[in-house]
Amino acid sequence: MKEWIRDIGVAVCAVLLTLQFVQTARVSGVSMQPNFQPNDLLFLSTQSYNNRDPKRGQVVIFRSALKDQNGKKELLIKRIIGVPGDTVIIRNGRVRVNGKEQKSDYTKDLTTNGDITVLVPKDSYFVMGDNRLHSVDSRFSDVGFVRRESIRGRVVFRILPLNRIGRTLDTGERR
Template sequence: MSKGEQLTGKQIAWSWIKDILIAVIIAVVIIQFIKPTIVKESSMEPNFYENDYLFVYKMAYKSKLPAKGDVVIFQSDLTYNGKKKLLIKRVIGLPGDTITIRDGQVFINGQKDDQSYTADGFTVGDIIEHKVPKGTLFCMGDNREVSIDSRYEEVGDVETDRLVGKVVFRAFPFNKIGPIHNPYEG
């Protein structure tokens, strides 16, 4: 537009409509791939605290299995206010893995697991050579003393088709903003 030309009302309206349509299209695309979520309990401390604002990548497991150490969100059978709860947990065992928990330690396929990322460095409960079934995962919270997870009948092994996605980014609190670290990936 050259100096001195004026936009008509119709041109201004069309410009606004285009901007709004582009914003809506971008928002719809983002919603298809990303799910924001807020941590509501303490089962993942010391790595995630109540009111942490997280982004979940919904497409992460459409063509592959989670990796050991991934933090996932899944639909559980536990209910709160009449609705089934989404849980946030860490993948500990993959299909075919054998999980043993004894004397406060976790063993995966006979190897002692590093629990340095957990709240207390030990795991309550006793499980003797539980083989993770095909199509499921063994998931636990990082705050093992208070977490209701795969160790308990109420949750059990998590079917992979119940996964909502992988937690990939923390947006709040601002002093912890950034991508989510998998302690098993160095």
């Protein structure tokens, strides 16, 4: 009996400890297709950026200025395209960061709408959805630059659906 109680105690401690470092989030839209689908259940690391900066190509979940039906700020999932100090240029369907054209083989559409030139401010990030034609992201004033403190975590693992369970991949890597 004591071993059973001890095992339950260890399991409860493990779950509580895990919840300090990992949260779950569910994808609710199509802006990250083909890499993330509606209703995908994801683990995000809430500690990823405590001692290091977010990097280009990483997928993050952040609290946006957009409001849901209840008036609460929406959580969005997007890919980091530009980091502080980067110059992001979108023109003629192409995305360039600091003069270098970005790979687009992970996007749903191989072209990107917009005619934008921006300098990413300190402590901010330029983010875009992988489904560029159906994404409200940093190209639009409703989202704009994402402040570092708005980032809830880095997407690291897909839990559901079971046929797609596994580690999530950064820019250029496809499932």
